[in-house]
C-alpha cells in the first residue's frame with residue numbers, strides 16, 4: 001500500500017494480510033488473508049494512482065517498515081508465494097508478514113520517541129537483538145519483541161511528557 005518500502009520487491013502482503021474496513025480509511029471491507037479485489041496478479045494495485053479519490057487513503061498511510069520486502073525475500077528463497085499456497089501454509093506466510101510489520105512499527109515508534117526520553121541505549125540494544133536473530137527465530141519471537149518494544153514506547157511517551 002505504500003510506495004516507499006521497495007514495493008517492487010514485495011508480494012504485496014499489505015494488500016492481502018490485514019483486515020480493513022471503511023472506518024479506518026478504506027472504501028470497502030476486506031477480510032484478513034484475502035486479496036484486495038483491486039490487486040492485480042502482478043502484485044500491483046490497479047488503482048494506485050487514484051487511491052485518494054476512490055476512498056482508500058488507508059492504503060497511502062500504511063507503512064510496512066520493510067517487513068514486506070524482507071518476508072518476500074525469505075519466501076521467494078524458499079520457493080513460496082502466497083497466491084500459490086492454500087490453507088495453513090498460506091495463513092502462516094501472511095501472519096509472518098503481520099508479525100514482522102508489528103515489530104518494525106514498534107521499532108519505528110520507539111526510534112521517534114527514544115531521543116526525547118533518553119532511551120537510545122534501550123533502542124540500540126533492541127535493534128542489536130533483532131539483528132542477531134535468524135529469520136526462523138524472528139518468526140517465533142517477533143510478537144514478544146514487539147510487546148517489549150511497546151512497553152518501552154509507553155515508557156518513552158511518559159518520559160517525553
Ligand code: SF4
Pocket residue numbers: 001014015016036037038039040044045046047048056059
Ligand atoms: S486498493 Fe490497491 S493499494 Fe489498497 S489494498 Fe487494494 S490493491 Fe492494495
